[in-house]
Amino acid sequence: MTVEPTLIKQGSIKEGLTQGISLHGWTITSKKASICNSNEMERTRIQKDYGLPPPEMVFGNNHVTVEKGDFKLTFGAYEALSMVDTSSTSSEKIKVAYSEEWTRKSSVNHTDVKDVVKPYDWTYTTKYKGTSTAELEKNESDSLIDINRLRQQEPILFYDENILYEDELADNGTAMLMIRLSE
Template identity: 30%
Template sequence: MEEHLAIAKSAGAELLPHGLRISGWQIQSNKHPILQSHAREQWEKKIDTAHLPEMVFGESWLDLIHEETGIRIHFNAFDALLGWKEEALPPVEVPAAAQWKFRSKPSQQVILDYDYTFTTPYAGSEVLEPSRTQVEMEVTPKETNQTLRWVECEDCINLVALQSKDPILFYDEVVLYEDELADNGVSLLTVKIRVMPTCWFLLLRFWRGFPSDSSAYGDPNLIAERLQITWKVNEKLSY
């Protein structure tokens, strides 16, 4: 612990209760147990659905705030499931589906007319909060006509920088939700963060695996190189 504190201090970082502050960024994460029945019912009403993943870590989150600009990037299960609901993808047709049509309500026939894999286009929740300067001047982003938007670009992630031997000042992996699809596969949404003295790297990944290889389907890292890229886009956050 003392060694970690010394490394963080030498990099100009300040440890926070759930993360750290470095180079004008506050980076924090928090992990909690899955939602209990009462909270699940509230989520179902708000999202307007009778279906949620088996394990929803509703109070778990990852948060990044750029203090100078007020840019806040937040990752949470609720917004991700809102994205799933709005996407309204058709159900995936798999042979096993017929075997677990009754899993939600054994006393009633359940029609799988929704995407039970919970596939989401969610890429994070970004907002523009008052920056330090705006607070001092008592103005808000609305008054300055500042808005956040993602725009396509040619820039790519600097993989060389990621492969450097810089010390990792902070690392965490937060599971947002998971469903084992009645032992017929897995749907998993996770977000990982790695903070180094010169940069931070974040990976939000939705994974849908099928247990053709029971030793590998639960670990996307084991088969990621075998998958063909069907769509790729580079974007940057602008305001």
């Protein structure tokens, strides 16, 4: 017996569009809305609460949810930004191609500079793995990957990409936190 998926589509692009799929007891939804405006950004106070300036584009009303029974896993922009490294050494790990030249010139030309802006991971790299409401039950058979099953060609029933935040990194590339869904 073949179980047919139920496709989900609610709302509109203007108010926020939720799309998803429900299959075998799992429900996966992706809500996309417009970029946060200045009022929404002020309410979240990313700089004050998380200790870093916000990325140029924050999609704070976007989220992805995976559910089955009591288990729920959610991905959101603010939760991800809360886990960006804001320690005093975080920016030392990040180097761009011309950083050595900047350092050399800076140390010679700016000996009078005393106060430096608090460093942070300006690439917005996060350790965020989602927010879970319960542990998922794990069976013995779940511990190994079924390679033969992976080789089977099956149709894609649902696909979506959801951007949580993006920044152009001051002309040093682009940082983007995006979730891709495929069923």
